[in-house]
Amino acid sequence: MTSTAPNPGLGPIMLVDDDPDLSAALAASLELAGHQVIAHQDAAAALAGLDRRFPGVIISDLRMPGLDGWQFFAAVQALDADLPIIFITGHGNIDEAVSALKTGAYDFLAKPFDPDRLLASVARALEKRRLVLDNRRLAAIAANAAPDPLAHLLALAGDDPAMLALRDRLTALGDADIDLLILAEPGCGRDRVARAVHDRSRRRARAFVAVNCAAIPAEAQGLELFGQPGPRGARGRLAQAEAGSLFLDNVDALAPAVQLRLVAALDTADVRLIAAATAWPDQLQPDLQIRLGGVRLAIPPLRQRRDDVLMLFGQQAAQAAQRLGQPLPPISASVRAHLIAHDWPGNLAELDNYARRFVLGLADDGPDLAEAPGTSLAERLARIEAGLLREALERHGGRIEAVTAALSLPRKTLYDKLARHGIDPRRYRRPGTSRPPLP
Incomplete structure (x- = not known):
């Protein structure tokens, strides 16, 4: 040979x-x-x-x-x-x-x-x-799709180094009964990661109570969390989570007075607090920041772990086919190109929506239905350009010479565009194997 x-x-x-x-x-x-x-x-x-x-x-x-x-x-x-x-x-x-x-x-x-x-x-x-x-x-x-009760684990799936590190941190946390903060963009599965944290803790047999703070008007937040006093009063979410976990998504949407009351209540409650926000919530009260600042779990957005997109899409499509009672259709060339090139600004939530459309045979019906409302023409054109660049890099294995030829771009212009869109061509290179010289 x-x-x-x-x-x-x-x-x-x-x-x-x-x-x-x-x-x-x-x-x-x-x-x-x-x-x-x-x-x-x-x-x-x-x-x-x-x-x-x-x-x-x-x-x-x-x-x-x-x-x-x-x-x-x-x-x-x-x-x-x-x-x-x-x-x-x-x-x-x-x-x-x-x-x-x-x-x-x-x-x-x-x-x-x-x-x-x-x-x-x-x-x-x-x-x-x-x-x-x-x-x-x-x-x-x-064929190996997990049933829907385990769907929250999808947010932890993937072989991207950041996801491997996240799973390692969850394993290391184990039964450590410490409050923590999840940092991730909307659509990344913050609630699913929170549930995974709960399921890996010694509180797993007790309640997991989830509250989206941004969905509750400020004047109703106190009643929602702490309930109505008196013999006939309704129990608040904090009491419902006794001996279990309380997940506060969009914790930065809590009113300052409610934050202060929450910190005081947690001092006497047997509840593990798991909170989530898009970025570090500077506006939180100092005591609540200290409580949440010990452990932070960061979930990378989908655009930063593109090698996982096909696998995640496969899992979501398989689960959608089960739910809808539909056979799983084959991936077409246009669907594959979209999976590779799209930025997925809505992260796992957008990918799940696309998977459902795919199972129903609607994935090729015109522009992406999940396009965020109010997106400007410049933003849409930038996404299209970024998608074409990623598709060319994928097709040509990250080889700059081949991509410049395929897109008729000068080398410097290509590098400028890659930098502008935050695209690293090294992620698209495929490893080769060495050989002895021809005789």
Whole structure:
């Protein structure tokens, strides 16, 4: 086996050709375009390196000694009928081309062929392969979907380093009975993280009482939290949370007098206070700030953990399909592009709304229905531009040269735009593998 030089990029491409000179030239052309190439001169060896998880495309000669191209093709189809294979041959004719395409080959090129035509075919085949694998992941997520009572854990899902750190902090907190503050944008699942904190504590068997402070008029907040005095008075939320946890979302919306009363009441109540705000609430009374300042859990917005979007979408779509009694549809190319390119300003809440529309077959119906009202034209254009930049980076594996060519942008202009939108191209680069030089 001979493998080609490591370029992070669009591949991988498995190249199978027994002509070492042609193979080296073809590999160099593919790598120049940004692909990772794994080259074999023997079809049997190539087959040994394949499985259903292979994320790329196969380019194979038809006429080879030993296991020829047709036998190799039959073995690949038996392994994974959705794995794209592009045939190249110096002995091609129309009959062979038609036969190859009818039996499931992705494309057929007779030597000599235009390199640009091969690159275009490879690009389309890779996009098809990504879509196939994404739909398989979606189906796997659906098959293992958690029932709705555990849906709050979705806010803690993902492999982004910030989410891994958040889960580690929750594990470390364990039964530590300490008040804490959750900092996150709206739609990030602050209530679900709060519930997860409660469920991991020694108070898990007692009440978890949630209050959205911003939804209660200031004059009614005291009655809501502390209840109505007297034998016939209603119990307030604080009393309902006795021996359990009280979650105050948008805690910064509490009136100052209610804050002071809350601090005094917590001194004598057996209640764990979990609060949430979008940012550190400077307007809180000092005693309440001190009480909440010991432990802070930060949930990153969805735009900062884009690698988790597809997995989260899969979980939400699977749960939506269960709730709605609908089959889970396959992801289309336009849905996949939207998942990659969109900023998700509404975070998990917006993604959940999109997942429901997807299950109902409405995901491709015009502009995003979750667009925030009052968004200016400049803001919408900026989001569109950021989405196009991310889509190009994803398509070209973070390679700046390829992105500048695809978008017809000077290098400096591209970097300026990336900086303006807070986009790091390094997040889109795919790792390559090293190889010995060609003989």
